[in-house]
Amino acid sequence: MTTNTGQMGSLPRGGAIFCTIPDILYLPELVFGGLVLSLVGSTSIEPNNPQAYVISVAIFCFIMTFFWLLIFACGSHRNRSFWASADVAYHGFAALLYLSASVLLAFITILISIQYGNNLLTYKQDVAAVVFSFFTTLLYVIHTIFSAIRWKSF
Template sequence: MAATTAQSVGSLPSGLEICTTAPDIFYLPELVFGGLVWILVASTHVNPPNPLAWVMFVSVFCFVMTFLWMIIFAAGCHKNSSGWAAADFGYHGLAVLFYLSAGVDLAFITFLYQAGEFRIYQIDISAVVFAFAATLLYFIHAILSAIRWKHF
């Protein structure tokens, strides 16, 4: 008889279980949308470049940290402690604040430079949409991580 491995309340997933559990299933979409923000912002030219530095920092930081966080969970380095559940909630809450501020900043810069080249304007609008989509994904992940931490 095949044994089923159901994740119990108060345990953190490891291995391929991160692809099937509620909050952790958002790792891959977060990476995709964050990577798209990173690529789209890097492909535009704004003069002066400083306003988009925060957006680039947020997209690169969150991409790298989410990838490392996913590897930690997949490798099983967390050892099912409540500290990891709290850290998961804390990181995703911070990522929500970062991406929300970066999305607002990017939307404002896009609004200011709308009279510029139309192709760059379209790329910037796409980056704004993906930044807010990433914000939503991180927000859902943070809420579900908070629920998991509460039940840990």
């Protein structure tokens, strides 16, 4: 019996990860996480600016999501129940990290717009980074929900 989250009681391997609902979100997570990283990295970071936390979260999540994608693509996951629960745990943790980074980035963007009102390019980059950061958070939350549905099927 198959469901919209893949085959019941199995985790996808190889190219099948691009056909199941939670796993197809790896690529948009990488793309939009990379956009957040490049947009925040292209603005000036002051010593007391918490945007370094946002960059750290973006780098951590980008590397771990790519690593997670490779694990599933290579079929290295043998113990199905462990990997299904680890998938839920990682994506839930990544969603929490991105949510905290998104809120902090939005707050800093508001403060920068008040303090440096004449630098319109930096403000536009920060606003775009905030939008992409919240969208990446949404992708991780959706991935967590569908991974939890898959985990419950074991």
